[in-house]
Amino acid sequence: MKTAEAVTRAVEKGATHIGFIFFPKSPRNIEPDLAGRLADPVRGRVKVVAVTVDADNDDLDEIVDLLKPDILQLHGSESPDRVLTVKALYGLPVIKAFAIREASDLEKIDPYVGIVDRFLFDAKPPKGSELPGGNGVSFDWSLMQSLDEGVNYMLSGGLNKDNVAEALAVTRAPGLDVSSGVESAPGVKDLGMIDAFFDAVRDASRRT
């Protein structure tokens, strides 16, 4: 999220979480103080998520201080030990992102089970991308069918109004995360696309 309008619309349409990206190479990168101001009007109505990539303690200190997130999303190659340290330092729940292309990628979550609060399964970045997330590409959703029941996760990667019904039918994912699929250009959230995405999710949920 980068604008008040997008935050308001997402919350009105039923978002349970809103995310702010702290990664300078991203078109969605935002300063922590602005993110905090955008989050203020909706605190308590949605979970505010800080998305970071292998951030050090100084960066996390600033983000936690200024944004006051409800959840930290770690979207880099943070080890289980690092996750434990972050949880101990800030006392916040952690979503850990994993890049999925093949079945063996799912085995990488094993050392994190019982440590992270929720997983986020995203597609591997395309060749040449500098972004670990937000690339608008999907992975083979059928891989989720081999996941142990009870793994709490969000499905992510290239979701949009046209494919989210199939994604839900294939995975029955307990949560969805969307970014590019509600943007008219990288980093530019589109209110009409937000509406259309949530409407598609609602229609699909009614049918399944």
Ligand SMILES: O=C(O)c1ccccc1NCC(=O)[C@H](O)[C@H](O)COP(=O)(O)O
């Ligand atoms: O979105 C970014 O620019 C980004 C940059 C660095 C790390 C993570 C990033 N996004 C994390 C997300 O949770 C995205 O919502 C997720 O990757 C899905 O993105 P998309 O495929 O564009 O829907």
